[in-house]
Amino acid sequence: xxxxxxxxxxxxxxxxxxxxxxxxxxxxxxxxxxxxxxxxxxxxxxxxxxxxxxxxxxxxxxxxxxxxxxxxxxxxxxxxxxxxxxxxxxxxxxxxxxxxxxxxxxxxxxxxxxxxxxxxxxxxxxxxxxxxxxxxxxxxxxxxxxxxxxxxxxxxxxxxxxxxxxxxxxxxxxxxxxxxxxxxxxxxxxxx
Amino acid sequence: xxxxxxxxxxxxxxxxxxxxxxxxxxxxxxxxxxxxxxxxxxxxxxxxxxxxxxxxxxxxxxxxxxxxxxxxxxxxxxxxxxxxxxxxxxxxxxxxxxxxxxxxxxxxxxxxxxxxxxxxxxxxxxxxxxxxxxxxxxxxxxxxxxxxxxxxxxxxxxxxxxxxxxxxxxxxxxxxxxxxxxxxxxxxxxxxxxxxxxxxxxxxxxxxxxxxxxxxxxxxxxxxxxxxxxxxxxxxxxxxxxxxxxxxxxxxxxxxxxxxxxxxxxxxxxxxxxxxxxxxxxxxxxxxxxx
Numbered sequence: 120x121x122x123x124x125x126x127x128x129x130x131x132x133x134x135x136x137x138x139x140x141x142x143x144x145x146x147x148x149x150x151x152x153x154x155x156x157x158x159x160x161x162x163x164x165x166x167x168x169x170x171x172x173x174x175x176x177x178x179x180x181x182x183x184x185x186x187x188x189x190x191x192x193x194x195x196x197x198x199x200x201x202x203x204x205x206x207x208x209x210x211x212x213x214x215x216x217x218x219x220x221x222x223x224x225x226x227x228x229x230x231x232x233x234x235x236x237x238x239x240x241x242x243x244x245x246x247x248x249x250x251x252x253x254x255x256x257x258x259x260x261x262x263x264x265x266x267x268x269x270x271x272x273x274x275x276x277x278x279x280x281x282x283x284x285x286x287x288x289x290x291x292x293x294x295x296x297x298x299x300x301x302x303x304x305x306x307x308x309x310x311x
Numbered sequence: 312x313x314x315x316x317x318x319x320x321x322x323x324x325x326x327x328x329x330x331x332x333x334x335x336x337x338x339x340x341x342x343x344x345x346x347x348x349x350x351x352x353x354x355x356x357x358x359x360x361x362x363x364x365x366x367x368x369x370x371x372x373x374x375x376x377x378x379x380x381x382x383x384x385x386x387x388x389x390x391x392x393x394x395x396x397x398x399x400x401x402x403x404x405x406x407x408x409x410x411x412x413x414x415x416x417x418x419x420x421x422x423x424x425x426x427x428x429x430x431x432x433x434x435x436x437x438x439x440x441x442x443x444x445x446x447x448x449x450x451x452x453x454x455x456x457x458x459x460x461x462x463x464x465x466x467x468x469x470x471x472x473x474x475x476x477x478x479x480x481x482x483x484x485x486x487x488x489x490x491x492x493x494x495x496x497x498x499x500x501x502x503x504x505x506x507x508x509x510x511x512x513x514x515x516x517x518x519x520x521x522x523x524x525x526x527x528x529x530x531x532x533x534x535x536x537x538x539x540x541x542x543x544x545x546x547x548x549x550x551x552x553x554x555x556x557x558x559x560x561x562x563x564x565x566x567x568x569x570x571x572x573x574x575x576x577x578x579x580x581x582x583x584x585x586x587x588x589x590x591x592x593x594x595x596x597x598x599x600x601x602x
Contacts, residue, residue, distance in 0.1 A: 148367075151364065151367050151369045152364065155363055155364060159359075160353065160354050161347065161352075162355070163353055163354070163355035164350045164353050165346055165350055167353060168350055175359050175362075178363065179359075179362060179363055179366055182366070197336075197340050201347065202343075204343035204344070204346050205336060205339045205340055205342075205343040207343075207346075208315075208343055209339070212316075245340065246344055246348040246566070248344065249347070249348045250348040253348070267316050268316055268342045268346065269345055269346060269349045269350075293312065296312060296341055296342065299342075299344065300337050300340075303337070303341055304337060
């Protein structure tokens, strides 16, 4: 069966590309539903990584934060996905700090996929750039950065697990995150 | 930077605000981007989504009841017409009939005073009060019986049912037949994959694919997208095959798929991998090339 280039239904395309947080901030209940439909999986997945079986409570707190923060979203600074993920991370890190525990997150086994030169839709732009930038890091920087951010490990824990000196771990994490940040900002990394 | 990875104490956050640096979210966004790029995507359970909406004061779509507390199902009987005037209130209450046995105590005319009039007013007031009370009591008996019960649970369709629904409802869904490779797990394997680009939804159907022990090995779907580097296809999710004959599996893509040019299933370690070494590819499905 011959496949033609997939043509998205106009409503589906609009739903995916038009920001929704502005309407959430304006109190549109339909926008709230749409936001949840669009980003519920992302928030749930991040929460599951940090909280495991306790993700449900965390998700409710995250969305409450998101409804309160919706007015602060600036499309000139980040895509909605990145903003939502940032809100989710902050709440999850706060929950862990409150409980006085380090996040126990499944370690990342492999590097994330590196996107091609074609950017995906806005929902993937930062992820594609981050993945590409991660691929460019030195292996030890990449390892430490993933263990720190995606893995939620402290520098001491990383040092213990890898055998690297603590100062080296901190330097790798710092330089790695700065490189990712530079990639997202579209500027030359200070470390390169 | 510390906020992005480990968070800040109240004191540290205050110090950052004093420095005017708390608005810079670039490191937070960088850490968030790493999360998006590396998470294993899962759909949010419907029950969790409903709770999030209710907490936001938004009724989940498809929910017709209740309008008061969640789980409270009012069952209304036909209410009595509400009277609006005092006279109708009074007429709604039958005047108390004096008991046959009650003694009648005449008011002596010798003590002619305002007492009888006062008593009459008090009696009228009491009658009104009784009338109102009787009406309210009657109304309370009639208005509502409230039954607390769990909201009706929509049954989750099976992957087979969901696949049929997709085929019936999506205008752009395509069906591609699997081609088995020489891998031993694919001996006798057949089936198809259906995918709707507009809905970003699809299902795999297999017969004859070897049963796996999830503690040892799992199957993983990869979707090669025309707009992505083919070194890094989109992860379509891990799944297992049991001994039940035909198996239908929902596809769970971790990223948006623009135009799939190839679906491939590999054998991986339990939990799957972020990047496959492609040492064992069991089945593939591809659209015919144009031209």
